[in-house]
Amino acid sequence: MNVLIPAPLRSYSRHRRVEAVGSSLAEVLADLDRQFPGIRFRMINEQERMRPHIRFFVNGAQTFDLSLRLRATDELVIVQALSGG
Amino acid sequence: MNASERLVVELRRRIHEVSPKEALSLQARGAALVDVRESDEIAQGTVPGALALGRGFLELRIEEAVPDLGRAIVAMCSTGLRSLFAAENLMRLGYETVYSMAGGFSRWKADGLPVEVPFALGGPARERYARQLVMAEVGEVGQARLLRSKVLLVGAGGLGSPAAYYLTAAGVGTLGLVDHDVVERSNLQRQILHTDARVGNSKVASARQALEALNPTVKIVGYETRLSSANVEQILAGYDVVIDGSDNFPTRYLVNDACVKMGVPNVHGAVYRFEGQVSVFWPGKSPRAGPCYRCLFPEPPSMEEAPSCTEAGVLGVLPGVIGLLQATETIKLLLEIGEPLVGRMLYFDALQGSFSELALERDPGCRYCGDGCSFPGYIDYERFCGRPAE
Numbered sequence: 001m002n003v004l005i006p007a008p009l010r011s012y013s014r015h016r017r018v019e020a021v022g023s024s025l026a027e028v029l030a031d032l033d034r035q036f037p038g039i040r041f042r043m044i045n046e047q048e049r050m051r052p053h054i055r056f057f058v059n060g061a062q063t064f065d066l067s068l069r070l071r072a073t074d075e076l077v078i079v080q081a082l083s084g085g
Numbered sequence: 086m087n088a089s090e091r092l093v094v095e096l097r098r099r100i101h102e103v104s105p106k107e108a109l110s111l112q113a114r115g116a117a118l119v120d121v122r123e124s125d126e127i128a129q130g131t132v133p134g135a136l137a138l139g140r141g142f143l144e145l146r147i148e149e150a151v152p153d154l155g156r157a158i159v160a161m162c163s164t165g166l167r168s169l170f171a172a173e174n175l176m177r178l179g180y181e182t183v184y185s186m187a188g189g190f191s192r193w194k195a196d197g198l199p200v201e202v203p204f205a206l207g208g209p210a211r212e213r214y215a216r217q218l219v220m221a222e223v224g225e226v227g228q229a230r231l232l233r234s235k236v237l238l239v240g241a242g243g244l245g246s247p248a249a250y251y252l253t254a255a256g257v258g259t260l261g262l263v264d265h266d267v268v269e270r271s272n273l274q275r276q277i278l279h280t281d282a283r284v285g286n287s288k289v290a291s292a293r294q295a296l297e298a299l300n301p302t303v304k305i306v307g308y309e310t311r312l313s314s315a316n317v318e319q320i321l322a323g324y325d326v327v328i329d330g331s332d333n334f335p336t337r338y339l340v341n342d343a344c345v346k347m348g349v350p351n352v353h354g355a356v357y358r359f360e361g362q363v364s365v366f367w368p369g370k371s372p373r374a375g376p377c378y379r380c381l382f383p384e385p386p387s388m389e390e391a392p393s394c395t396e397a398g399v400l401g402v403l404p405g406v407i408g409l410l411q412a413t414e415t416i417k418l419l420l421e422i423g424e425p426l427v428g429r430m431l432y433f434d435a436l437q438g439s440f441s442e443l444a445l446e447r448d449p450g451c452r453y454c455g456d457g458c459s460f461p462g463y464i465d466y467e468r469f470c471g472r473p474a475e
Contacts, residue, residue: 052384053385057441060442083357083385
């Protein structure tokens with residue numbers, strides 16, 4: 001599926017738009033980590049919780065559920081809090 | 086009987102006329118009362134809630150003002166003659182139920198029905214705001230509302246510059262500017278309020294100079310201070326809308342928390358490299374409350390987790406795009422038109438040339454705006470983020 005990586009995590013992925021596979025949000029994040037080692041820990045903490053400055057949107061709708069079932073046609077947008085002004 | 090008299094007789098056969106009292110009753114049931122008199126006549130007084138469209142541009146403006154062809158319309162003029170001609174044209178445009186008010190505004194007043202004297206703009210103001218006065222969504226009533234409005238801009242930098250310029254140009258009556266910083270040459274690539282000659286001056290003073298040159302009728306209130314938990318409520322008090330154009334997380338959370346507590350909409354914008362975010366955080370919006378910034382991001386990241394634009398850079402025009410979206414949202418809020426970005430975020434990617442729209446959820450368990458919560462107080466984030474709020 002299409003995954004949009006926020007700019008502050010682009011040092012891992014190099015690209016804004018990347019492809020990842022998985023039938024759940026957790027699996028897609030695991031696949032991202034396989035491709036871009038270290039990126040998952042920037043989004044998910046040691047307690048397996050979403051970091052509070054990172055949010056996930058599937059087809060434009062926010063989700064907090066790592067077990068959310070996903071289809072290959074879905075689009076995942078990862079959003080990070082930005083401070084610049 | 087001459088030709089025009091014959092035409093009036095003919096129109097009276099085709100157009101349903103109503104008395105002023107019947108017009109008032111129709112208006113109360115949802116009909117649009119359209120005042121087709123000239124602006125100098127309307128300035129003397131009109132019916133409360135009437136759409137002051139005038140006769141000259143009626144056919145061009147009516148669809149914006151009354152987009153539903155099924156909505157009943159009562160045309161009103163001074164004596165009930167011009168409204169007959171107007172009503173006929175409205176029917177030809179496709180409006181299904183159109184009335185003409187017999188006796189016009191003269192009879193309305195004679196019947197002792199309610200009258201309001203609309204706010205009247207002076208000649209220079211009418212000329213300055215002409216392009217937005219012609220739009221029914223603004224008009225003289227909307228312009229009067231803008232002129233009475235007070236908007237606080239937190240930060241006179243990349244986001245604050247374009248927002249301040251356009252709000253000043255639009256005639257927002259009072260613009261507050263909070264910034265403790267001075268103009269540096271490295272600001273000038275994006276902070277267009279400031280100039281090379283004003284490097285070293287306070288940003289508030291520099292901004293005031295630029296904005297007063299653009300529109301001297303706008304009142305600029307400067308706050309050359311850091312926003313802090315000690316002064317935030319005092320500074321925000323009395324403003325209708327707050328625009329967050331700050332450049333650090335401590336200030337963003339302070340602005341959010343104060344806006345939640347004080348019930349003020351927070352027009353949020355943030356930028357980084359080639360990307361930007363815009364939303365309106367307004368838990369106090371009626372009837373459907375939106376999320377606050379903390380519903381989306383409950384806690385700020387550490388410095389390591391979120392590098393600033395100082396370190397990562399920002400495309401100079403990016404805060405221009407985002408700041409103007411903030412100004413647009415602000416004007417929509419002030420005029421109560423359109424669909425504000427409450428519960429939605431626009432994510433702009435300049436390199437892709439694309440916007441993503443994301444639906445934001447209100448968190449009923451949010452510590453600041455959640456159901457039944459009481460305000461927990463302001464939090465000093467300096468120790469997390471490594472720099473003070475500004």
